[in-house]
Amino acid sequence: MIRLCFVGLFILTGAIIANIFAIKIQCKTWYDFLQGISLNLSYWNQLSIKDGLWLFIIYPFFLGLSAHVGNLLYQKIF
Numbered sequence: 001m002i003r004l005c006f007v008g009l010f011i012l013t014g015a016i017i018a019n020i021f022a023i024k025i026q027c028k029t030w031y032d033f034l035q036g037i038s039l040n041l042s043y044w045n046q047l048s049i050k051d052g053l054w055l056f057i058i059y060p061f062f063l064g065l066s067a068h069v070g071n072l073l074y075q076k077i078f
Helices: 002-024 029-039 041-046 051-077
Strands: none
Touching: 029 041, 029 051, 041 051
């Protein structure tokens, strides 16, 4: 259970950093995307290729990397 909390904190921290980075590079975040879809289903047409790459490839990769780093660190400490 401690391992899950430890890795979860790394994922949360990674998500916060990734969202700050997304704003800096002017990409849509998941919050923007879900809010846009809930208001209008044609919101898909407003997504750029950069937004799509960020949301569906780079962001999940970054969160997975955060989880991996958290797990490796947990194994080293405990």
